[in-house]
Amino acid sequence: xxxxxxxxxxxxxxxxxxxxxxEPAWLTESxxxxxxxxxxxxxxxxxxxxxxxxxxxxxxxxxQSGLIKSVDELPESVRNLIQANENSNLIVQRNSxxxxxxxxxxxxxxxxxFTDLETAVREHGDLVKAHLFTAVKADENKVxxxxxxxxxxxxxxxxxxxxxxxxxxxxxxFNDDASATFAPHVLLIADSNSRVTYVDNYLSNGTNGELVxxxxxxxxxxxxxxxxxxxxxxxxxxxxxxxxxRAVLDNDANIEWIVGEMNNGNTMSDTHSLxxxxxxxxxxxxxAVGSGSQKLNYTTRANHFGKSSESQMITRAVMREEASAIIxxxxxxxxxxxxANGEQTEKxxxxxxxxxxxxNPILLIDEDDVKAGxxxxxxxxxxxxxxxxxxxxxxREEAERLVxxxxxxxxxxxxxxxxxxxxxxxxxxxxxxx
Amino acid sequence: xxxxxxxxxxKSTIEGKEILKGINLEIKGGEIHAIMGPNGTGKSTxxxxxxxxxxxxxxxxxxxxxxxxxxxxxxxxxARAGLFLAMQYPSEIAGVTNSxxxxxxxxxxxxxxxxxxxxxxxxxxESKMKELEMNPEFAHRYLNEGFSGGxxxxxxxxxxxxxxxxxxxxxxxxxGLDIDALKIVANGVNAMRSEERGFLIITHYQxxxxxxxxxFVHVMMQGRIVKSGGPELAERLEAEGYDWVKEELGIVxxxxxxxx
Ligand SMILES: Nc1ncnc2c1ncn2[C@@H]1O[C@H](COP(=O)(O)OP(=O)(O)O)[C@@H](O)[C@H]1O
Ligand SMILES: [Mg+2]
Numbered sequence: 253x254x255x256x257x258x259x260x261x262x263x264x265x266x267x268x269x270x271x272x273x274x275e276p277a278w279l280t281e282s283x284x285x286x287x288x289x290x291x292x293x294x295x296x297x298x299x300x301x302x303x304x305x306x307x308x309x310x311x312x313x314x315x316q317s318g319l320i321k322s323v324d325e326l327p328e329s330v331r332n333l334i335q336a337n338e339n340s341n342l343i344v345q346r347n348s349x350x351x352x353x354x355x356x357x358x359x360x361x362x363x364x365x366f367t368d369l370e371t372a373v374r375e376h377g378d379l380v381k382a383h384l385f386t387a388v389k390a391d392e393n394k395v396x397x398x399x400x401x402x403x404x405x406x407x408x409x410x411x412x413x414x415x416x417x418x419x420x421x422x423x424x425x426f427n428d429d430a431s432a433t434f435a436p437h438v439l440l441i442a443d444s445n446s447r448v449t450y451v452d453n454y455l456s457n458g459t460n461g462e463l464v465x466x467x468x469x470x471x472x473x474x475x476x477x478x479x480x481x482x483x484x485x486x487x488x489x490x491x492x493x494x495x496x497x498r499a500v501l502d503n504d505a506n507i508e509w510i511v512g513e514m515n516n517g518n519t520m521s522d523t524h525s526l527x528x529x530x531x532x533x534x535x536x537x538x539x540a541v542g543s544g545s546q547k548l549n550y551t552t553r554a555n556h557f558g559k560s561s562e563s564q565m566i567t568r569a570v571m572r573e574e575a576s577a578i579i580x581x582x583x584x585x586x587x588x589x590x591x592a593n594g595e596q597t598e599k600x601x602x603x604x605x606x607x608x609x610x611x612n613p614i615l616l617i618d619e620d621d622v623k624a625g626x627x628x629x630x631x632x633x634x635x636x637x638x639x640x641x642x643x644x645x646x647x648r649e650e651a652e653r654l655v656x657x658x659x660x661x662x663x664x665x666x667x668x669x670x671x672x673x674x675x676x677x678x679x680x681x682x683x684x685x686x
Numbered sequence: 687x688x689x690x691x692x693x694x695x696x697k698s699t700i701e702g703k704e705i706l707k708g709i710n711l712e713i714k715g716g717e718i719h720a721i722m723g724p725n726g727t728g729k730s731t732x733x734x735x736x737x738x739x740x741x742x743x744x745x746x747x748x749x750x751x752x753x754x755x756x757x758x759x760x761x762x763x764x765a766r767a768g769l770f771l772a773m774q775y776p777s778e779i780a781g782v783t784n785s786x787x788x789x790x791x792x793x794x795x796x797x798x799x800x801x802x803x804x805x806x807x808x809x810x811x812e813s814k815m816k817e818l819e820m821n822p823e824f825a826h827r828y829l830n831e832g833f834s835g836g837x838x839x840x841x842x843x844x845x846x847x848x849x850x851x852x853x854x855x856x857x858x859x860x861x862g863l864d865i866d867a868l869k870i871v872a873n874g875v876n877a878m879r880s881e882e883r884g885f886l887i888i889t890h891y892q893x894x895x896x897x898x899x900x901x902f903v904h905v906m907m908q909g910r911i912v913k914s915g916g917p918e919l920a921e922r923l924e925a926e927g928y929d930w931v932k933e934e935l936g937i938v939x940x941x942x943x944x945x946x
Contacts, residue, residue: 636777640776640777642761643764643765644787645791646762658781658828
């Protein structure tokens with residue numbers, strides 16, 4: 253039985269759109285096949301969350317936005333997120349398409365490719381085709397299938413062998429028209445022994461209705477390469493977000509995920525590292541604040557295949573008002589991944605009697621010679637701590653603020669980019685109603 | 687105005703159990719009072735009740751600081767009015783650095799827009815930490831997290847020194863301190879003695895009182911002050927223990943709230 257058979261688009265329209273964008277035949281086919289799959293597949297099974305009850309109809313239709321010449325033309329909410337200067341590297345997607353792209357001469361000279369994914373399909377077809385939808389596949393479930401059918405705009409970042417990029421590259425995805433399909437795809441390839449930091453922001457404001465943001469991120473970290481991937485989500489209350497982020501790590505490859513879940517609507521996110529290579533390493537940090545009547549489901553995963561591969565996953569979530577969060581950590585160590593080590597911690601702090609939090613740490617281990625550990629806790633603000641702070645003259649409000657920020661601090665303080673730390677700080681304050 | 691702290695007929699309960707059974711005490715600026723007594727006699731309950739710990743409910747009595755009704759005030763208001771309690775078991779708060787905490791506490795006493803400058807704050811904090819022979823690194827550690835018992839006690843004294851309260855209650859500040867640390871803490875207390883400031887030192891040993899001379903000594907049993915005297919009382923308790931007090935007053939079990 254299929255729960256939802258109405259698809260947001262039909263095959264003819266999808267084909268016509270693909271052709272009008274001069275997409276290669278393989279891509280048109282990938283889209284139409286995925287649409288067919290979307291009609292057959294079920295929604296993903298998400299732990300303790302009935303996403304079938306979420307508002308998942310509002311994919312809208314493809315709407316091309318006009319290119320802009322300068323970031324000055326962007327709304328203030330977007331400009332606040334970026335540092336635009338000569339050396340900055342920035343891609344901005346508005347609604348269904350990318351409107352601004354900038355890559356410094358320096359990085360161009362080093363062979364770095366940083367462009368919207370639609371352009372990359374045309375200009376770097378082989379490279380894109382070899383990777384696109386190989387980490388997250390169309391046939392996983394209805395959501396991934398719909399993404400493969402509908403994706404638009406997006407980012408393609410390629411860092412050549414041995415190139416070390418020492419400035420962060422940034423993308424901003426924003427929606428201000430709920431009737432426009434918003435399904436950016438990020439494809440990042442860090443070739444052997446390269447290094448890169450990439451940061452992106454998702455936001456919607458002034459949207460005129462309900463919107464689904466169905467996003468996928470695929471990261472390929474080749475041998476010895478190191479990727480720092482930071483992503484901050486601040487979509488409006490009317491946006492339902494479904495995101496899959498997945499990294500594939502070769503030998504001695506390294507990824508650091510930094511995720512700020514600051515959406516205002518229902519959100520399902522799944523951040524996953526596939527540690528295929530020996531000696532590969534994944535470090536995932538998630539901070540989240542839920543408010544209103546948000547339903548949230550955050551999953552972090554590490555799959556160990558490589559010997560001596562290591563993973564750390566930390567999620568810290570603060571839930572206020574009637575928000576509820578299900579937080580899953582899944583560390584899986586496959587047979588043969590000897591000397592692997594996987595650690596995870598999930599903590600939820602609840603600020604009101606109606607807030608809900610549930611932490612589910614799971615270790616699945618098929619190899620004897622490994623280390624793994626988990627810790628999870630769900631609790632309220634500690635009254636003794638508030639009393640202690642207040643006994644020094646600090647007001648209750650300020651005491652609570654200190655405790656909440658203290659709870660998030662172990663993650664926030666590890667964030668390597670100051671701009672991002674400040675952004676998160678501001679978003680956290682906003683979400684906490686301060 | 688010189689400080690005057692008055693406790694009259696104070697009774698309080700925890701989880702419905704009456705622990706304080708009517709406490710009367712007056713502390714003036716410049717005075718040092720010591721409350722001594724075996725474990726389980728209600729000393730910490732008195733301290734917590736005065737500070738306004740949410741678990742304790744006042745059922746009778748009155749407490750005033752310079753004629754202001756303390757029991758009407760929220761915990762933070764009591765602190766800003768001049769009350770300070772160095773706790774027997776200070777909380778650990780992960781993620782909040784000691785220095786951020788101290789600065790918030792200082793600024794809570796100042797008008798908005800008139801916050802202490804960072805430089806001035808750091809200078810003050812560092813000089814007091816030096817007096818207490820604290821490693822400067824403790825400023826950047828999370829509040830009390832992973833501090834040893836003695837480090838927590840010093841950190842309590844550091845807060846007292848920076849906040850300059852009118853009434854200082856020290857609850858077992860001497861427990862867990864070796865003799866060197868005890869002297870440092872005592873020096874810190876003595877440095878803060880002033881005509882404007884009163885002290886209530888809770889302890890069950892005479893040890894600390896060798897270094898901080900009390901003007902008045904009170905013995906607490908069964909949730910009451912059962913005996914008061916001068917410094918000589920503390921010396922006798924140290925030499926002879928509490929049994930003679932119990933005998934004199936016909937007390938068999940000195941504890942409170944521990945019915946079988
Ligand atoms: N959290 C609590 N819950 C229940 N009873 C308590 C609690 N704390 C203290 N008490 C009761 O109050 C009595 C006095 O405790 P306390 O004031 O800590 O004594 P002291 O500081 O003199 O050792 C204890 O014997 C115990 O029965
Ligand atoms: Mg005690």
